[in-house]
Amino acid sequence: MFKTRITELYGIEYPVVQGGLMWIAKAELAAALANAGGIGFMTALTHREPEGLAAEIRKTREMTDKPFGVNLTFLPTLFPVNYDPYIDVCIDEGVKFIETAGRNPEPYMEKMKAGGLVVTHKCTSVRHALKAQKIGCDVVSIDGFEAAGHPGEDDVTSLILVPLTVDALDIPVIASGGFGDGRGLVAALALGAEGMNMGTRFVATQEAPLHDNVKQALVQATERDTSLLMRTLRNTERVLTNTVAQQVLEIEAKGNTQIADIAPYMAGLRGLKMLNEGDMESAILAAGQIVGLLRDIPTVQELMDRIIGEAREIITGRLPEIVD
Amino acid sequence: MFKTRITELYGIEYPVVQGGLMWIAKAELAAALANAGGIGFMTALTHREPEGLAAEIRKTREMTDKPFGVNLTFLPTLFPVNYDPYIDVCIDEGVKFIETAGRNPEPYMEKMKAGGLVVTHKCTSVRHALKAQKIGCDVVSIDGFEAAGHPGEDDVTSLILVPLTVDALDIPVIASGGFGDGRGLVAALALGAEGMNMGTRFVATQEAPLHDNVKQALVQATERDTSLLMRTLRNTERVLTNTVAQQVLEIEAKGNTQIADIAPYMAGLRGLKMLNEGDMESAILAAGQIVGLLRDIPTVQELMDRIIGEAREIITGRLPEIVD
Numbered sequence: 217m218f219k220t221r222i223t224e225l226y227g228i229e230y231p232v233v234q235g236g237l238m239w240i241a242k243a244e245l246a247a248a249l250a251n252a253g254g255i256g257f258m259t260a261l262t263h264r265e266p267e268g269l270a271a272e273i274r275k276t277r278e279m280t281d282k283p284f285g286v287n288l289t290f291l292p293t294l295f296p297v298n299y300d301p302y303i304d305v306c307i308d309e310g311v312k313f314i315e316t317a318g319r320n321p322e323p324y325m326e327k328m329k330a331g332g333l334v335v336t337h338k339c340t341s342v343r344h345a346l347k348a349q350k351i352g353c354d355v356v357s358i359d360g361f362e363a364a365g366h367p368g369e370d371d372v373t374s375l376i377l378v379p380l381t382v383d384a385l386d387i388p389v390i391a392s393g394g395f396g397d398g399r400g401l402v403a404a405l406a407l408g409a410e411g412m413n414m415g416t417r418f419v420a421t422q423e424a425p426l427h428d429n430v431k432q433a434l435v436q437a438t439e440r441d442t443s444l445l446m447r448t449l450r451n452t453e454r455v456l457t458n459t460v461a462q463q464v465l466e467i468e469a470k471g472n473t474q475i476a477d478i479a480p481y482m483a484g485l486r487g488l489k490m491l492n493e494g495d496m497e498s499a500i501l502a503a504g505q506i507v508g509l510l511r512d513i514p515t516v517q518e519l520m521d522r523i524i525g526e527a528r529e530i531i532t533g534r535l536p537e538i539v540d
Numbered sequence: 541m542f543k544t545r546i547t548e549l550y551g552i553e554y555p556v557v558q559g560g561l562m563w564i565a566k567a568e569l570a571a572a573l574a575n576a577g578g579i580g581f582m583t584a585l586t587h588r589e590p591e592g593l594a595a596e597i598r599k600t601r602e603m604t605d606k607p608f609g610v611n612l613t614f615l616p617t618l619f620p621v622n623y624d625p626y627i628d629v630c631i632d633e634g635v636k637f638i639e640t641a642g643r644n645p646e647p648y649m650e651k652m653k654a655g656g657l658v659v660t661h662k663c664t665s666v667r668h669a670l671k672a673q674k675i676g677c678d679v680v681s682i683d684g685f686e687a688a689g690h691p692g693e694d695d696v697t698s699l700i701l702v703p704l705t706v707d708a709l710d711i712p713v714i715a716s717g718g719f720g721d722g723r724g725l726v727a728a729l730a731l732g733a734e735g736m737n738m739g740t741r742f743v744a745t746q747e748a749p750l751h752d753n754v755k756q757a758l759v760q761a762t763e764r765d766t767s768l769l770m771r772t773l774r775n776t777e778r779v780l781t782n783t784v785a786q787q788v789l790e791i792e793a794k795g796n797t798q799i800a801d802i803a804p805y806m807a808g809l810r811g812l813k814m815l816n817e818g819d820m821e822s823a824i825l826a827a828g829q830i831v832g833l834l835r836d837i838p839t840v841q842e843l844m845d846r847i848i849g850e851a852r853e854i855i856t857g858r859l860p861e862i863v864d
Contacts, residue, residue, distance in 0.1 A: 217864050231862075342763070361685070362697045372763045373686045373697040375718035375727065376829045380763055383833075394699035399731050403699065405862060406726035406854050439666075439696045439704055505700045509707075530730050531859045538555075538729060539855050540541050 218524070220410040221388040222355060225334065226313060227283050229253030230524055231411030232401065233390055234418045235338055235357060236287030236317055238262060238502075239491055240426055243272050247279030248423040248516035253524075256418075257287040257315040257336075266301040273309040285313030285336070290321065291366070292451075299324060307331035315357065318366075320344075322351045338392065338413075340368030345381045345389075355388050356381060357413050363393030364416045364442075364454050364504035375407070382408030396506040398526025402535075405527075416504040422515045429494030430501065431513045433458075439508025445482075445500070448473045453482075456503040458496055460486075542848070544734040545712040546679060549658065550637060551607050553577030554848055555735025556725065557714055558742045559662055559681060560611030560641055562586060562826075563815055564750055567596050571603030572747040572840035577848075580742075581611040581639040581660075590625040597633040609637030609660075614645065615690070616775075623648060631655030639681065642690070644668075646675045662716065662737075664692030669705045669713070679712050680705060681737050687717030688740045688766075688778050688828035699731070706732030720830040722850025726859075729851075740828040746839045753818030754825065755837045757782075763832025769806075769824070772797045777806075780827040782820055784810075 217223075220231045232254035234245060241259045249256030258276065263269045269286065276284055286306050288299060303324060306314055314328060317338040321328070328335055329352060336355040337348035340363075345356045358381045360374030361367050372380075378391045391404035392413035404412040418424060420434040433456065443457045448468045455461050464481050467473060486499035514522070541547075544555045556578035558569060565583045573580030582600065587593045593610065600608055610630050612623060627648060630638055638652060641662040645652070652659050653676060660679040661672035664687075669680045682705045684698030685691050696704075702715045715728035716737035728736040742748060744758040757780065767781045772792045779785050788805050791797060810823035838846070 218862050219864055220862055360697065360699070362700055370764050372829055372832070373684065373718055374699050375684070375697065375724065376686055376763050376832055379721070379723050380832055394697055397703070399703050400699065402730035402859065403727035405859060406730055407723050439700050440694050505696055508696070508700055508704055528863055531863050535726065535729060535855045535859065538542050538544055539852055540543055 218527075220405070222390060222410040225355065225388065226255050226285075228255050230520065231390075231405070232520060232523060233257070233357070233411055233413040235315055235392060235413045235415055236289055237415055237419060238289070239487065240419055240424055241287065242425055243275040243279060244423045244425050245418060245421075245516070246276045246284040248421070249418075250276075250280040250282035250284045252517045252520035253282075254520060255283055255285060255313065257285040257313070259287045259289070260302040260306075261289060261297065266305045269302055270305045270309055273305070273311060283313065284311075285315055286311050287315040287317065288321075289317040290319035291317075300327065303327055303331065303333075306333060316353075320347065320351070321353070325351050325353075336390070340366070340377075341370055341372070342377070342380050342384050346384055349385050349387050353387065355390060356385060357390040357392050360391075360393035362454075362505040365502040367393060367452060367454055369447075369450050369452055378404065378407040378409050393504060394506055396509050398523045398528075398530060401523055401527045402530045414506075415502075416506050417510060417519070418516070419503075420510050420513050421519055422513060426491040427494030428513075429496055430491060433496050433501075434503060434507050435510050435513060437503065437507040437510075439505050441507060442503055442505055446478060449475060449478070453500070453502060454504060456501045456507065458501070460497065460500055464500070542851075544729070546714060546734040549679065549712065550579050550609075552579050554844065555714075555729075556844060556847060557581070557681070557716075557735055557737040559639055559716060559737045559739055560613055561739055561743060562613070563811065564743055564748055565611065566749055567599040567603060568747045568749050569742060569745075569840070570600045570608040572745070573742075574600075574604040574606035574608045576841045576844035578844060579607055579609060579637065581609040581637070583611045583613070584626040584630075585613060585621065590629045593626055594629045594633055597629070597635060607637065608635075609639055610635050611639040611641065612645075613641040614643035615641075624651065627651055627655065627657075630657060640677075644671065644675070645677070649675050649677075660714070664690070664701075665694055665696070666701070666704050666708050670708055673709050673711050677711065679714060680709060681714040681716050684715075684717035686778075686829040688830075689826040691717060691776060691778055693771075693774050693776055702728065702731040702733050717828060718830055720833050722847045722852075722854060725847055725851045726854045738830075739826075740830050741834065741843070742840070743827075744834050744837050745843055746837060750815040751818030752837075753820055754815060757820050757825075758827060758831050759834050759837060761827065761831040761834075763829050765831060766827055766829055770802060773799060773802070777824070777826060778828060780825045780831065782825070784821065784824055788824070
């Protein structure tokens with residue numbers, strides 16, 4: 217057992233969180249996280265209909281009796297999304313924890329709080345974290361420059377952003393972006409965070425429901441194998457460097473990029489072909505710089521045991537031995 | 541006393557290092573670091589003649605009897621530099637520790653080792669760190685993306701680069717880039733480093749020999765107030781955002797940048813006007829993202845006491861309380 221403000225709040229054993237992973241964070245991963253003592257947030261919008269989310273929640277309940285959550289990301293989508301029914305599903309199905317991301321969750325706060333949801337907002341800057349606290353969020357998960365997916369436009373790294381956010385807020389802070397092992401967990405806790413969030417690391421686990429080629433590609437990648445796409449549109453996304461990513465970078469290098477020029481390359485259906493069929497050059501895959509430190513594809517339980525064992529050794533062994 | 545491989549090697553009390561700061565790292569700072577239990581490396585090339593370095597070393601000796609070192613940076617300069625006489629000065633004056641940076645120090649390794657110098661090489665990638673170890677360097681100081689000055693072209697953050705380098709090398713590693721307080725020191729140690737290097741943090745101390753306006757500007761700056769210049773020339777430099785920095789960025793945004801277009805803005809003499817006269821808009825000032833966490837201008841002794849006190853509290857208080 218590790219005891220921090222977020223293990224208490226979530227009712228979990230270890231301060232290790234799996235935040236939203238579109239298409240990937242489903243029942244298998246959420247249940248594996250729960251059973252290993254952490255917490256996983258399944259992505260609501262992986263399901264085109266709210267009923268799909270309801271079914272996924274029920275499926276997870278059959279696999280674990282421990283806590284898990286739902287991620288709801290407010291990002292521009294190809295088709296307009298009605299978020300309310302997804303929140304209703306969470307409340308009706310008795311989910312207690314919701315992770316919001318992307319745009320400001322304020323329009324939905326009243327509904328979420330009235331439904332008894334504990335709201336963790338994921339964001340990429342101190343000013344957005346302050347805003348989240350102000351509108352009543354219970355936890356902030358702060359994402360540094362090294363993170364997969366959308367690290368924002370400020371390019372401030374976790375080493376700076378985590379302590380800054382901790383200093384600025386009263387509510388608990390989860391460190392996210394660049395974390396993948398027990399060393400990272402202790403670093404996060406030393407910087408003042410109450411836990412660490414991992415995304416890319418959980419994609420390369422046995423339980424992640426996707427083609428083995430994708431996991432192998434993450435293990436093979438070095439720390440220099442990610443690219444920042446859509447910077448020119450101020451909607452930056454950190455992805456694994458591959459043929460499609462390089463095509464997008466070439467389009468952006470020409471200048472005066474329009475979203476329509478890039479949209480075909482970012483399309484979710486191409487991503488599903490990658491995830492399901494293992495075609496690594498056909499689509500974009502979000503991946504953080506932590507890929508450089510991934511060397512295997514463990515089960516979630518093995519990964520958690522390793523992280524906690526390593527963190528415990530650092531906290532009770534390495535560090536006290538340094539201080540005489 | 542903290543005990544790590546680098547406190548043992550350097551013969552110092554705390555694993556806190558001040559690496560090369562052109563024009564700033566002179567006797568006052570090196571002596572203050574030494575007397576506070578850390579180690580400072582004065583910059584050799586701050587002196588146009590090797591005799592100036594010799595005088596600075598002797599001046600430092602009058603201010604402390606504890607260890608200090610000399611930084612020798614092999615970077616492109618306006619005038620060709622003959623490095624050998626500077627190394628001779630270090631050896632003749634009995635300096636034991638040298639920090640090399642910039643280009644590969646291999647051409648000077650034989651001379652340095654024959655003179656009994658312990659060589660710490662500062663670099664920005666795992667492959668350069670491996671090379672440094674191979675050619676006989678004793679320590680590597682690894683600089684992440686968040687660092688001031690030249691963070692390299694890979695944009696890999698300290699959170700990733702430090703553990704990767706520790707895993708790759710047998711010689712001790714110092715974490716550099718993004719560090720400025722006791723939380724950062726514990727994070728560095730947790731990530732496997734044997735100590736932390738700070739640059740920007742030491743510029744905002746009482747002993748740093750420069751105009752108070754510069755120190756105040758660092759304290760006022762937020763984490764979003766640094767810019768990466770000369771990216772288009774693949775000689776990236778992280779600096780404090782000001783009028784001159786914005787002028788350089790505008791030139792680079794036009795494309796097809798030549799060094800001659802930018803050189804006038806980067807000139808050292810304009811920098812001296814800033815450092816000596818406090819004109820904050822006339823020149824470029826290297827500064828890391830840690831500026832966002834600087835809130836005062838302590839003496840080096842006060843800073844060290846605070847860092848060590850905070851690190852000790854985290855190691856003996858906060859962290860063990862988390863692990864039950």
